[in-house]
Amino acid sequence: MAAKLARREEIVRASRRSVDALSFVRWLMPAARTGDTEAQKAIADQLRSCYWVEHQEIRGKTWRQLLQNPNWSPSHRAEIEQQLTKCEPLNAASEDEVGSYGEWMQQAVAGGDGSAILEQSRVGEDRSVEDQVADFHRAVATGDPAVLRAIVASYAYESDGFSWGSKHSEDTLAQMQLLNASIDLAECRLGADCSTQAVQENCGASWSQYDCSYADNLRSYYELHLSRQDFARADGYAQTLADEFLSGEYQWPEATAYENLLRSQSKGEQTSGQ
Numbered sequence: 001m002a003a004k005l006a007r008r009e010e011i012v013r014a015s016r017r018s019v020d021a022l023s024f025v026r027w028l029m030p031a032a033r034t035g036d037t038e039a040q041k042a043i044a045d046q047l048r049s050c051y052w053v054e055h056q057e058i059r060g061k062t063w064r065q066l067l068q069n070p071n072w073s074p075s076h077r078a079e080i081e082q083q084l085t086k087c088e089p090l091n092a093a094s095e096d097e098v099g100s101y102g103e104w105m106q107q108a109v110a111g112g113d114g115s116a117i118l119e120q121s122r123v124g125e126d127r128s129v130e131d132q133v134a135d136f137h138r139a140v141a142t143g144d145p146a147v148l149r150a151i152v153a154s155y156a157y158e159s160d161g162f163s164w165g166s167k168h169s170e171d172t173l174a175q176m177q178l179l180n181a182s183i184d185l186a187e188c189r190l191g192a193d194c195s196t197q198a199v200q201e202n203c204g205a206s207w208s209q210y211d212c213s214y215a216d217n218l219r220s221y222y223e224l225h226l227s228r229q230d231f232a233r234a235d236g237y238a239q240t241l242a243d244e245f246l247s248g249e250y251q252w253p254e255a256t257a258y259e260n261l262l263r264s265q266s267k268g269e270q271t272s273g274q
Contacts, residue, residue: 114144185238
């Protein structure tokens with residue numbers, strides 16, 4: 001797992017530096033073709049991301065059409081234009097050259113990539129709910145920290161609340177920052193990169209409000225910038241998540257909620273199809 005996580009960090013950093021999605025995909029291709037599941041999943045994610053940048057509609061309008069709105073802030077406009085420019089060459093490339101989202105996802109799943117398997121568990125079309133649940137269990141068994149992050153994020157989104165208290169106890173931004181801190185700290189316990197470099201990358205995140213100049217690892221970063229009470233809550237939740245995830249069981253609250261979500265969605269699809 002350590003080598004896999006190191007490779008993931010390498011790809012994430014390359015993606016952040018890239019100004020051209022097609023060049024990024026081309027860089028990944030040789031490794032992906034020889035079975036690198038991190039490269040395969042990254043290509044699939046980039047293809048999907050660029051498709052949505054070009055085709056996603058909000059209130060019936062694409063991003064390009066929304067750019068015509070004179071009321072948008074210059075910074076917001078520049079961010080969207082940057083994404084459209086980055087994705088334009090990849091969206092124009094032929095499938096013969098870059099492949100398809102489905103093709104690369106299938107290869108990543110076949111290679112045992114935990115996050116790809118978990119993503120497949122949400123695909124209910126032409127699949128039984130037991131197959132979906134089996135994929136979920138396979139994903140957890142990989143021990144991939146990205147699987148834990150996705151499960152907990154799904155739990156928080158679907159329940160509109162968090163394990164430590166009512167959704168009304170704090171404002172949404174504070175809740176999300178605490179949740180993110182808990183997941184980050186849990187991933188540290190599972191072997192993810194929590195070094196000084198990871199701290200600096202977190203500081204560049206759009207949600208971050210913190211000065212990171214005094215933090216030498218991700219744990220000290222949160223210790224410095226959360227209150228003692230909030231850090232204790234986040235760190236305690238992180239330890240619980242890591243322990244539950246590594247237990248190999250599926251009865252912990254967030255995992256149970258994820259499995260129930262799969263079952264309820266499948267039941268809803270069956271009902272609508274009758």
